Amino acid sequence: MLDTAFLVRRQNPGFLLTSLSYVGGLLVGLTVSAVLLVHAGVPASALVDEFLIATFLTSDGLSQTATAALPLVLVGLASGVAMRVRFWNIGVEGQLWLGAIASTWVALNGSGPEVLRLPTMFVLAALAGAAWIAIPLFLKLKWGVNEVISTLLLGSVAFLLVQHLLFGVWRDPSNSFPVTATFPEASWFLVLGWGQLHAGIFLVAVIALSIWFVMEHSRVGFYADAVGFNAKAALATGLPVLSIAVGLVLLSGALSGVAGMMIVAGTEHRLNQSVGNGYLFSAIVIAYLARAKPLWVVVISFALGAVFTAGNVLKVFYSISEAMIVLMQGAVLMSILMAQFFSSYSLKRPKN
Amino acid sequence: MTTALQQAGDMRQPLGTPAALLMRGIGKSFDGKAALRDASFCLEWGEVHAIVGENGAGKSTLMNVAAGVYVADGGDQSIDGEAISLRSPLEAAAAGLGMVHQHFRLVESFTVAENVLLGFGRKAAVKTLTDAAAIVSAKSSEIGLPVDPHKLVANLSIAERQRAEIIKVMLLGARILVMDEPTAVLTDEEARTLLSFAQRLSRQGHAVVLITHKFREVAAFCDRVTIMRHGETVLEGARVANVTEAEVARLMVGDALTVAGRPLSRPGDVCLSVERLSARATAHGQSLNDLGFELHVGEILGIAGVGGNGQEELVACLLGLDRAGAGAIVLDGQDISTAKPDQRREAGLRVIPSDRFDSGLIRELSIADNLALTTVASGSFGGPFLLSRRAMREKAAEAIDAFDIRGATPERPASLLSGGNAQKVLLARELDHGLKVLIAHSPSRGLDMKAAEFVRSAIRRAVEAGAACLLISEDLQEVMSLSHRVAVMNRGRIAGCRQTGDVTPEWIGGLLAGHA
């Protein structure tokens, strides 16, 4: 029966249909996640407790969620701005590592006035992230090398570089793990006194607002959409295609780099082997679910931060593994993407 | 219209055997637009039969019906005397008819042998790659078209691909071979090889259909010729020996040369001059060789020509999308040949591309966005950095009113517009105050009569108001009715240029067919 039906692309799926499919997908994804958790040994009654009450309705949970969301917002924006010009940045983690390395270097070797320590870390982290994405960008522009592969592989290279440093010159001799020494306090974001939440939240707020403003209210965002949808038409109508694409891709790398700084200066206060883990996948999930819209990136990053918070609780109390959290993210992403299919296409039967 | 010619067609010798392919009263519409009306065709065994006609005449559609790619809306068809109604190319192949399409249909990442194996399907006797390669080699030497069965299709030249396609079709059992404009992509030498192969095949008793634009090939290699115009057969199966090139040209072009309606303005000073323009070909395109022309203020210069003779490349050069070429492009005394697209726009160049959603409009963006694409840079919507969406919407609402764009609101995506209304959006954007030279490439292609007339009169008015227009079109009627002068483009050059009043069917037909 199915082979006599065919798919027709909907011309103009309305707002209602789009939102319904989005919410429907979200519910399916959450249900799948719940089933997975119950199957892994979490009592069904605890789900509500851990998820809703512990993460959203307790002060501890909220501050943890907010803290976890900060780097997520940055990588989500990073993935999103590149996506707007159809550049698939699958190397968010690599750029994040480079940003972490650059800011660690400043923190460990920092001299000069202490007030300049964090600003220097910020600038160098952004530059390092941008430099790391400049390589695949150049390869793509010059020889058409597919950025999906080059950014992804450079991510592994960056991780090897981190290991090289952690097992080598930066290793803290007083620690049996491959980690750097704790940073001097001048390189910490000020802790605000609400859980772990730190002053990095102001930086993230300023960055997110600026990007929202640039992408939604300036000609940059307008050009970016034109370039992303149809670069040939954009070129033919005289738009600055190259500078827009290059600018936003470099911005993407810089944002990832700053995310690396946010983690080492905000919560870890040192560089270790796991600070960047999992951010690539989260970045893609966030940017996709937010459809690369900056304000939605913020909202979804907080939702994902909550998943991390809940995940931490589950880890501690029910010895659920880290992988389960990634699995849950995946389940939610896949079901929302599948639901989008139904708002984009309708199923038709041939007339005779 | 019964002429001596058509009688010549009817007087052919009855051969006693049933026709290889007989088509009667074939009709076919796409989206309510008729591509074929009452078309007919008769192919005998042992002949090479040419089908000629302008672009869009319905040649490919007719043969696609014959090959089971399209199902006709009406009419009868028989192969070797047996009435059939084909529903798929596989059924056509089973009946002994194979077609080599204008755009090849081989899987590029497979070898030739793999493609042949794929074509055979599951039930065939040939099951292994070794066998497939062996029969490809055997067939290849039998018919004298060399092809290496183990080469990847992606690595084959155009001519080799075509040979592979022919061998595949023959191996699937074709005794009737249909080739859709096979020589358009070949060099003269390759074309000669292919055409003599076709002749050999017919002498062995097969039947060959050859779609072409070139009278030279018809005269030298074909036995009979069928001419199509506007979806109808205007000359059916005349012996080639009985027709002249001039007659063929006139029948192809029809009454296109009698319509009038060009702008009332009289051409003034030169405002665009192109000299010795050369550029490389795009994929499957034609390079430009030493092309030149002059365009005057208040003038429409029509460039006629069969598609694929360098029109796309010319537009890309003028627009600044391809800046690798050599030559001078002078607009209003200013050499713009190295300028970027936005600088050329600033100098007064505007364009209506042949494929509006490829390089003119952006489907996903709203109508307001599309209208603003070219003017945001000048700061007319909110200054040097900010963007006022409200100003864009207001401007769009004015344009929608002024150009009577149906089904449009500023916020709707451009993809929802019908062809004619999308073209109006493009006109509203391109025919602005800064316009000096308009490049209009097939501006009414795919539009219904009313929309086409709207587009033409908008261009006419713009030229009367002091602009100049280079009208590049495959539609002769359009070129003849709008232009002050007519030039013909062939193989990347301007093959000839005349005042419209001096154009004769023989002259234009000869140049179109590449005979000058």
Ligand SMILES: Nc1ncnc2c1ncn2[C@@H]1O[C@H](COP(=O)(O)OP(=O)(O)O)[C@@H](O)[C@H]1O
């Ligand atoms: N698949 C299709 N969908 C819609 N219109 C088509 C299609 N194929 C052909 N046409 C239209 O049918 C007419 C005849 O086209 P075609 O047979 O390709 O002409 P020719 O081969 O003589 O140049 C043209 O107006 C063309 O736009």
Ligand SMILES: [Mg+2]
């Ligand atoms: Mg054709």
